[in-house]
Amino acid sequence: MKALGDLRDYAVARVVGPAALRVQRWGNQWRAWRGSGWESAYLAPPLGVAVRGKEMVARHWLAGRYANRDRKVAWITSAAPVELLHALGFFIVYPENHGAICGAARVAVDLSCEAENAGYSRDLCSYARTDLGSLFSGRTPVGRLPMPDLLFACTNICQTVLFWYRVLAHQLRVPLVLIDTPFVYFETAPEHAVAYVQRQIETSVPVLEKIAGRSLGMAKLKETGTLSREAAHLWMEIMQRNAHQPAPISVVDQFTLMAPVVEMRGEPATVDFYAAMLREVDGRIAEGVGAVKDERHRLLWDNLPIWYRLKDVAEMLGAGGAALVASTYTNAWGELADLIDPEEPFESMARTYLYPILNRGTGHKLKTMRRMIDQYSLDGVLLHSDRSCKPYSIGQLDQRDRLARETGVPALLLEADHNDSRCYSEAQVANRVAAFIETLER
Amino acid sequence: MQPDVNVAPLPSIPRRRDLARAHHERGGLVAAVLPIHYPRALLRAFGILPMEVWGPPNVDAARAASRLQPYVCSIVRNALSFLESGGLQIADLLIVPHACDSLQGLGSVLLDFVHPAQPVLPLYLPRNPAPEGTAFLADEFRALHQRLAEVTQRTPSESELMQAILDEEVADDLLRRVHEQRPTLPLTTFDFYHLVRAREFLPLDSFVSLARAILAMPAVKSPPKIPIVLSGIVPEPMDMLRAVDELGASVIADDLACCGRRLYPAGRSRDPFMRLAESLLGGSPDSTRGSPIQDRLDHLLGLAHSTGSRGVVFHDVKFCEPELFDLPVLRRGLRDAGLPSITVEVDLNDAVSHQARTRLEAFLEMIA
Numbered sequence: 001m002k003a004l005g006d007l008r009d010y011a012v013a014r015v016v017g018p019a020a021l022r023v024q025r026w027g028n029q030w031r032a033w034r035g036s037g038w039e040s041a042y043l044a045p046p047l048g049v050a051v052r053g054k055e056m057v058a059r060h061w062l063a064g065r066y067a068n069r070d071r072k073v074a075w076i077t078s079a080a081p082v083e084l085l086h087a088l089g090f091f092i093v094y095p096e097n098h099g100a101i102c103g104a105a106r107v108a109v110d111l112s113c114e115a116e117n118a119g120y121s122r123d124l125c126s127y128a129r130t131d132l133g134s135l136f137s138g139r140t141p142v143g144r145l146p147m148p149d150l151l152f153a154c155t156n157i158c159q160t161v162l163f164w165y166r167v168l169a170h171q172l173r174v175p176l177v178l179i180d181t182p183f184v185y186f187e188t189a190p191e192h193a194v195a196y197v198q199r200q201i202e203t204s205v206p207v208l209e210k211i212a213g214r215s216l217g218m219a220k221l222k223e224t225g226t227l228s229r230e231a232a233h234l235w236m237e238i239m240q241r242n243a244h245q246p247a248p249i250s251v252v253d254q255f256t257l258m259a260p261v262v263e264m265r266g267e268p269a270t271v272d273f274y275a276a277m278l279r280e281v282d283g284r285i286a287e288g289v290g291a292v293k294d295e296r297h298r299l300l301w302d303n304l305p306i307w308y309r310l311k312d313v314a315e316m317l318g319a320g321g322a323a324l325v326a327s328t329y330t331n332a333w334g335e336l337a338d339l340i341d342p343e344e345p346f347e348s349m350a351r352t353y354l355y356p357i358l359n360r361g362t363g364h365k366l367k368t369m370r371r372m373i374d375q376y377s378l379d380g381v382l383l384h385s386d387r388s389c390k391p392y393s394i395g396q397l398d399q400r401d402r403l404a405r406e407t408g409v410p411a412l413l414l415e416a417d418h419n420d421s422r423c424y425s426e427a428q429v430a431n432r433v434a435a436f437i438e439t440l441e442r
Numbered sequence: 443m444q445p446d447v448n449v450a451p452l453p454s455i456p457r458r459r460d461l462a463r464a465h466h467e468r469g470g471l472v473a474a475v476l477p478i479h480y481p482r483a484l485l486r487a488f489g490i491l492p493m494e495v496w497g498p499p500n501v502d503a504a505r506a507a508s509r510l511q512p513y514v515c516s517i518v519r520n521a522l523s524f525l526e527s528g529g530l531q532i533a534d535l536l537i538v539p540h541a542c543d544s545l546q547g548l549g550s551v552l553l554d555f556v557h558p559a560q561p562v563l564p565l566y567l568p569r570n571p572a573p574e575g576t577a578f579l580a581d582e583f584r585a586l587h588q589r590l591a592e593v594t595q596r597t598p599s600e601s602e603l604m605q606a607i608l609d610e611e612v613a614d615d616l617l618r619r620v621h622e623q624r625p626t627l628p629l630t631t632f633d634f635y636h637l638v639r640a641r642e643f644l645p646l647d648s649f650v651s652l653a654r655a656i657l658a659m660p661a662v663k664s665p666p667k668i669p670i671v672l673s674g675i676v677p678e679p680m681d682m683l684r685a686v687d688e689l690g691a692s693v694i695a696d697d698l699a700c701c702g703r704r705l706y707p708a709g710r711s712r713d714p715f716m717r718l719a720e721s722l723l724g725g726s727p728d729s730t731r732g733s734p735i736q737d738r739l740d741h742l743l744g745l746a747h748s749t750g751s752r753g754v755v756f757h758d759v760k761f762c763e764p765e766l767f768d769l770p771v772l773r774r775g776l777r778d779a780g781l782p783s784i785t786v787e788v789d790l791n792d793a794v795s796h797q798a799r800t801r802l803e804a805f806l807e808m809i810a
Contacts, residue, residue: 119770123513123761155569159543162569162732163767170735170771178732180575182566182582183546185553192581193566199574362547363554387513390763394547397509398555 006069013066018059025055042318044291046253047284049277056273057259061101061142067091072212073146075168077161078262079332079356080154080179081201081349083228086266087221088212093146094263095164099127102134103307103419104256105141112420114139126388126419128164135171148174150211156181156359158391175211177204181353184360189351198350218345224266225342225349234274235261236334241281242325243376246290247298248281251324252314253291255305261333296321297440300372302328302365302399303384303392304418309429316430320437326376328368332357362395366402373409380440381411382433388417412436452633453655455640456648458493462532465491465645471594474533474560476521476548477675478541478699478730479567481583481718485537486646487598487606488590493533494642495521496700499678499790502527509551515761516790517675518544522551525558535593539565541730542764563589569732571723579719587715603714609646611708611721616653617641618705624694625669625749626661631693632683638701668810669694671745673772674757675765676700681794682757682786682802689799691806695745697738698757702745703728729764738768739775746781753809754783755802759790782809 028051031037038045067073074090076082078097085092102108108126114133116122122129134140151174153165162178169176179200182193205216235258241248249257257277264270284290299317301324306313317324336355341348357365369381381403383396400411412432417423462472470489477496485492497520505523524530536558538549549564566582568575591597598606620627620638627634637656641649668691677683677698686693696702707724709717727733727741742754754776758765769785776783784805786798 119773121766121769124763124766128767159546159569160763160767163729163764166732166735167767167771178570180568180570180732182568182578183540183550183564185550185564190581190585192578192585196568196574196578196581199577200570200572203572203574361550361554363550366554385511387511390514390543390547393511394514394544395551395555397511398551402555 009066009069013063017062021055021058021062025051028054040315040318042293042321043250043314044289044293047249047257047277047280049273049280050253050257052276053257053260053273056264056269060264064091064093064142064146065144067146072149074150074152075148075165076152077154077157077165079157079353079358080152081353083221083224083266083345083349084201084205084208084216085152086224088208088214088216090150090208090212091146092263093148095131096127097259097263098134098140098142098145099130099419100305100307101141102130104310106308106421107139107141108308108419109421111137111139122420124388125158125160125164126417128160128167130419132164132167135168148172150174150208151176152179153177154179154181154353156353156356158358158389160390175207177207179204179353181359184354184364186361187364189354194347194350194354197354198346201346201349221345222342225340225345227268227271228265229337229340229342231261231265231270231274232334232337232340234271234278236331236337238274238278238281239326239330239334240375241278241285244285245298245377246288246292246295247323247325247376248284248289248291250291250314251301251327251330252305252310254327254330255310258330258333290323292318292321292323294321295323297380297437298323298325298376298378300324300326300328300369300376300378300381301384302369302381302396303386304329304389306384306416306424307418308421309416309424313429313433316433317437320434320440322380322437322440324382325378326372328357328365328372331368331372358391362399365395366399369399369403370407373403373407379409380436381409382436383411383413384418385413385415386418387415387423388419410436410439452629452637453652455637455644455652458643459532461643461645461648462491462493471534472532473535473537474525474530475537476539476545477517478539478728479704479722479725480537480539480565481586481722483607483610484583484587484590484603484718486610487603488594488596490535490590490594491645492537492643494700495524495530496642496676497521497678497790498524498529499680501529501791503791509555510548513761514544514547515759517759517762518548520790522548522556525552525556530558530560533560535560536562537565538562540567542762544761561589561593563593567731568723571732576716576719576723579723580713580715583715583718600714604717607709607714607717613641613646613650613653614706614708614721616650616657620653620656621695621702621705623657623661625664627656628659628662629656630687631691632680632687634693635677635680635683635701642700664692667692668753668806669749669751670806670809671695671697671742671749671751671754672757673697673742673754674699675759675762677757678790679788679792679794682788682798685794685799685802686755689803689806690810693755694749694751697726697742697745699728699730702726729768735768735771739772742772742776743779743781746776752782753805754781755805756783756785758785758787760787
């Protein structure tokens with residue numbers, strides 16, 4: 001019976017499922033080619049490559065349903081040194097990405113309530129509440145989450161992940177490997193911080209090898225690092241194409257198209273995907289196609305997206321001729337590409353994973369925003385004050401004031417939450433955005 | 443309320459402002475230190491008087507509203523408000539240890555935007571309990587040593603530093619003994635915390651004298667009170683402790699970040715920086731240091747069993763992620779072990795609400 005079950009799962013995961021997803025992609029590509037199914041007076045249709053990205057993500061989660069049968073599974077934070085785990089053959093699940101999928105599918109509040117009913121405060125991160133709720137209830141829009149053999153957390157995005165993963169470790173009784181990355185308050189991290197992170201990465205290897213049941217091959221690690229760097233480089237190039245006017249790819253599209261560089265960096269398919277995307281973006285530039293049909297204002301987005309209102313926000317802005325051209329969040333997945341050195345994997349991983357924008361000071365983020373304003377010729381900034389993400393949000397009030405005062409670029413603070421729609425006021429956001437666009441038109 | 447016959451007259455505690463002035467007159471510097479863990483002995487070696495800033499409660503929090511969102515905890519908001527209203531003018535430098543995302547953000551905002559008159563010295567607390575974490579913390583202390591030398595224009599010798607460490611270890615040991623003797627001390631819960639929290643700002647000699655005076659108090663057999671364990675970050679507003687006394691209960695042990703989690707054991711190394719790091723990381727399990735929840739649960743159960751406590755009160759500051767994440771598992775674990783618990787969520791600027799008092803009263807009646 002078990003053999004039959006294995007055979008059925010294998011067929012679904014490797015043959016039937018992928019084939020069905022491919023057919024679905026062909027259908028989507030056909031509809032996109034005919035121009036049907038897209039109803040926006042203000043926004044250009046998504047990139048054609050988006051359907052391929054959707055298929056990649058869907059295939060990943062489909063494989064995940066059956067991953068526990070034949071692979072070791074790691075649950076991992078989004079900016080952790082994933083290259084190690086890829087090289088050791090782990091199947092990788094990003095609970096934050098799963099949380100974002102739940103947010104976009106508008107099931108995050110239901111799942112959060114499950115966690116809240118179990119005693120988790122509404123003041124906690126909504127990604128964490130969403131995923132804990134999914135774990136407690138067994139409900140997920142991706143079908144089924146594979147259970148982890150390993151939890152791998154890196155504190156370079158927040159301390160929240162440490163608290164969250166400790167709960168998971170306690171609940172699931174699986175080992176937690178922690179890469180603790182000291183916060184970089186000043187321009188550069190002190191050398192003892194780099195050494196600390198490097199030592200942690202190195203000493204994690206025997207633990208990971210034991211769980212994986214295989215040894216880490218340096219050739220494989222270098223190959224993974226190379227692919228990771230290539231994907232991050234391509235992603236950066238794509239974003240930088242938005243210096244062109246009109247911007248060919250909106251930040252709202254970037255939010256969904258960044259999934260592979262977050263959860264599949266280190267895989268050849270990810271490099272191919274972004275190479276294809278770059279070609280299509282270049283094609284749009286050649287044809288003069290902008291993501292917003294009548295681009296009159298070019299904006300910067302700061303912080304995580306509001307997953308459950310992505311399209312609404314894009315439409316709201318598009319109606320006023322405003323395009324979201326750049327974002328500190330999507331930028332974070334490309335800006336460190338140059339630090340990855342496959343020939344010195346451990347030291348370069350230590351440096352790369354110390355310097356994400358979320359592990360750096362509030363002044364560094366202000367500097368990044370100023371640079372992006374110049375680089376992308378921006379005339380406004382939207383700062384999402386995200387109740388669920390304190391490290392990203394603290395400092396925004398000063399950043400808003402400094403931007404307006406020192407660059408003359410107006411900035412608006414929007415109160416919301418990346419996953420919990422109970423913290424989002426539709427009318428208030430609409431009124432404030434409309435008033436902001438009026439300001440830009442003066 | 444009938445006066446408690448077992449309550450002794452309290453040793454007087456000098457005011458912070460007077461202490462700071464006297465310290466300045468002796469040529470020393472004063473450091474305002476934010477929560478939670480920091481190397482007190484290292485500051486003392488430079489002749490610096492550390493004065494901790496846990497909020498403070500009941501300040502005009504509106505001053506911080508122009509820089510911090512309302513979903514940041516009141517410990518952090520109040521600290522910034524207090525600074526911006528001139529409350530920290532007595533301090534010559536600010537030390538901002540890393541305890542959570544909010545304190546990290548405050549440190550960064552101070553450095554990048556507020557630019558207070560005093561130098562701001564951040565300090566990262568490692569979350570990895572492995573030897574790498576201890577070695578890193580020793581390096582952090584070396585870096586802090588260098589910054590303090592720049593600020594004070596003096597450099598204590600290694601033997602001076604080691605002596606300061608040994609002196610602090612004596613004070614830490616006295617503090618631990620005060621906590622252990624709590625059940626027989628003739629002090630109300632409120633008075634106990636009023637005295638032991640003087641460790642947050644007293645000069646070393648004054649604290650040692652105070653601790654010895656407390657330990658010399660005649661042991662009493664307390665009237666029957668309901669023994670409880672208090673957990674959380676800081677027992678503010680302190681009126682909650684008065685309520686505990688008035689309702690016939692007594693905090694017999696605590697797992698507070700500002701008190702019980704800072705009963706540091708002495709370090710072992712001969713290297714002063716390693717010794718400081720070993721000591722600081724050797725405290726009881728703490729959410730802000732990344733301790734496993736099971737360790738915290740075991741510690742709480744151990745505290746309750748060793749003191750005969752009948753319940754645990756979690757006194758949590760609103761928006762405190764490190765504590766709030768652990769809470770459901772801790773409460774479930776305590777319940778499974780037959781130990782009731784209650785959560786009281788507070789904001790440092792709010793008086794103890796009638797609702798909170800009623801809930802506490804009902805809880806105490808239940809476990810009495």
